[in-house]
Amino acid sequence: MPTLKGWRMPWHPTSRPRSKLSVSTRSEMDLALCSLKRLPLALEVIGSAMAVHRSEGPHVWEERYKRLHLSNDPDVEKQMFKRLKFSYDELGNYEGEKLQECFLYVAAFPEDRWIGFTELRNCWMEVGSELSPTAIVNELERRCLVKISKSWRDEEAPGYITVHDMLRKLCIRILKGKYSPQQEHEKGCLFGYEWTSGIQDATFAKVSLISKNVGSFLSDNHVRDVLLLDECEGLSNVDDSLIDHIQGVKVLSLWRCYEIRFIPESISKLKNLQxxxxxxxxxxxxPDALFSLTSLKYLKSTQWMPIKCNIALLPQLSNLEELELNVDSKEDPSVVDFTGISRKLRLLELRMIDGTMKVPESMGKLEHIETLDLHAKCIDFVSIVGLWELVSLTTCKICVQSVSRAPWKRMFKKSIRLKVFSITGVEDSENNDDTFEWLQLRYLKIRDIINLSWLPHRLETLEIDCSGIHLFNLDGSFPRLEKLYLTHLHIAQSEFKDDLAASLPNLKQLDFWLAPDIEWEHLPLFVAQLPNRPESLKLTGCIKRLLLPTERSSLQVKDVFVSSKKMQNDFFEPSDQMTDIETPGRISQAGRATLPERHENSTLA
Known part of the structure; x- marks a missing residue:
């Protein structure tokens, strides 16, 4: 690789122009980068590590070059790992050993696995870094040690983490050299490789047996800080013996250990559990004993089957920051009151299939909460009288099976950081036309709405239950709106304003769900007038044809999917108005997917 191109790659796009660097500094750069010997991964990783020193003098580059030069080894694989370890060592200059320790946790997960950001974040809890988990993973990505895939819910938040196989093997090598599995002390670490079956009475600080067979390991050894048993085989129970061997753990993950049926009362011995x-x-x-663990910060128990627990004991967990709970209230389908829950909560996900969930006024004082998710057969909002103070709230989802009433517009008026808001089965008890300052709102799912004038103009996804709407119109332009879902439509196709297309310049997906008693002659006229070609059009309900024959505008949609029982034979006519459709399809009355006949000079298939 030419020297000039080689030194440019690591710095883009954050580098400053090469001309502003001194001649001596440039020469040291070229010398150091040439020592990488055309190893693309090393070039990217080491270059990112050195980016923090780009404003420093040549002595820094010279010292780093010497370190790289001293790492020469006739074994190509060892040479690679030594060069990659250079970047690991550089992490120590950022936040001491804590950032290094966070990076080593990628070895706790199986090879080629997409690591959930929350999974890594849970592990980092015991490290005690002053940086936020998001800041940690962003720094690791900036140094090209991991790659972040953004969350589909929030494009600004990390979703999944991937790591190159060589970097994962580097972490395992470092751990093996740092903590030998044979050492019977409290610094042992068992990540990424099999243990020696003969090890007994050893104490490991961190153990990951994700997707592995536990065997007799847990009954023969002790774990001090972190125990990851996700999707573990051979673990049929959590009993008193296991608890005795892990009394000091801070993190215990049993995700997808399907055979585990109960948690013993002896879990109260895990005083450090977070x-x-x-x-x-x-x-x-x-067990009731679980609620005596006052150090607990994260309790995750949502699953496909509800779980029994004594809700009255929940206030004892005063340090809870995240709670995910699917409550089984079949035996006592009365009101379940969540008064007294931790004021430190940042995430609250509560689900109830039976009974009534009582939402106390105190829930509106959770000033740290970022995610609120409530699903229940019935939710009682009667005690709510004032404004909620959920100023940090970014995601809110409320779903009620039987219709409830609440002053929800007033409740969330101060939640100006909202990005995702979904509320179904809840009618506005005050039925006012208040406007909102939800300037960051990106996703909105709502029902029982008549006035659309208050909708934020930065929405990217909008899903509306149109049961109460008699005329559909949007005020102003929605330039970011890409997905529009309209359900329970009780209006005729003529009740859409003709100039609606101008409000949707970048729409990509449009879905219509007609009410059972509504029949459309054709699509609303604005669909054929959209300025940019949508990718998908879906329509469910009774519609006779796509376009009005007298209307000469063309339907410019890539894919069309229709589920209707009253299609006419000329449903896709006139064909010359649909030449831009690539994948039309329809569902016949029998439920079988069919395609219209091909027309000459048409892409209609």
């Missing part, structure tokens, strides 16, 4: 994850296990009841 995270317990029993999602998608067979656990059907939380």
């Amino acid at each position: 995270l317990l994850d029993i999602r998608e296990t067979g656990v059907s009841q939380l």
Whole structure:
């Protein structure tokens, strides 16, 4: 690789022009980067590590070059790992060993696995870094040690993390050299490789047996800080013996350990426990002793089956920051009151299939909460009288099976950081036309709405239950709106304003769900007038044809999917108005997908 091109790659796009660097500094750069010997991964990783020194003098580059030069080894693989370890060592200059320790946790997960950001964040809890988890993973990505895939819910938040196989192997090598599995001390670490079956009475600080067979390891050894048993084989129970061997753990993850049926009362011995994850296990009841663990910050137990627990004891967990709970209230389908829950909560996800969930006024004082998710058969909002103070709220989802009433517009008026808001089954008890300052709102799902004038103009996804709407119109332009879902439409196709297309310049997906008693002659006229070609058009309900024959505008949509029982034979006529459709399809009355006949000089298939 030419020298000039080689030194430019690591700095883009954050580098400053080469001409502004001194001649001596440029020469040291070229010398250091030439020592990488055309190893693309090393070039990217080491270049990113050195980016923090781009404003420093040549002595820094010279010292780093010497370190790289001294790492020469006739073994190509060893040479690669030594060069990659250079970047790991540089992490120590950022936040001491804590950032290095966070990076080593990628070895706790199986090779080629997409690592959930929350999974890594849970592990980092015991490290005690002053940086936020998001800041940590962003710094690791900036140094090209990991790659972040953004969350589909929030494009600004990390979703999944991937790591190059060589970098994962580097972490395993570092851990093996730093903490030998044979050492019987409290600094042992068991990540990414099999243990020696003969090890007994050893104490490991961190153990990951994700997707592995546990065997007798847990009964023969002790774990001090972190125990990850996600999707673990051979673990049929959590008993008193296991608890005795892990009394010091801070993180215990049993996610998808399907055979585990119960948690013993002896869990009260885990006084240092900060995270317990029993999602998608067979656990059907939380023991009362669990609520004595006042150090607990994260309790995750949502699953496909509800779980029994004594809700009255929940206020004892005063340090909870995240709570995910699917409450089983079948035996006592009365009101379940969540008064007294931790004021430190940042995430609250509560689900109830039966009974009534009582939302106390105190829930509106959770000033740290960022995510609120409430699903229940019935929710009682009667005690709410004032404005809620959920000023940090970014995601809110409320779903009620039987219609409830609440002053929800007033409740969330101060939640100006909202990005995702979904509320179904809840009618506005005050029925006012208040406007909102939800300037960051990107996703909105709502029902029982008549006035659309208050909708934020930065929306990217909008889903509306149109049961109460008699005329559909949007005020102003929605330049970011890409997905529009309209359900329970009780209006005729003529009740859409003709100039609606101008409000939707970048629409990509449009869905119509007609009410059972509504029949359309054709699509609303604005659909054929959209300025940019949408990718998908879906229509469910009774519609006779796509376009009005007298209307000469062309339907410019890539894919069309229709589920209707009253299609006419000329449904896709006139064909010359649909030449831009690539994948039309329809569902016949029998439910079988069919395609219209091909027309000459048409892409209609």
